[in-house]
Amino acid sequence: MQTDIAASEKLLKCRQMQSYEDLEKVFAAKVNGKHLHLRKQRHAFHIDSVN
16 A cells, blocks of 8 residues: 555656645546545645545
């Protein structure tokens, strides 16, 4: 699970998404069918939890 989160954060950073709308368009806000709970910090999204 930690590997999925790390890989997801890397994708979020490289895409440099500026809003949740951008995130939903490109990333669909899901990893392996799980919902991501995100926070934005310094122009990058970080994953708080996955459930």
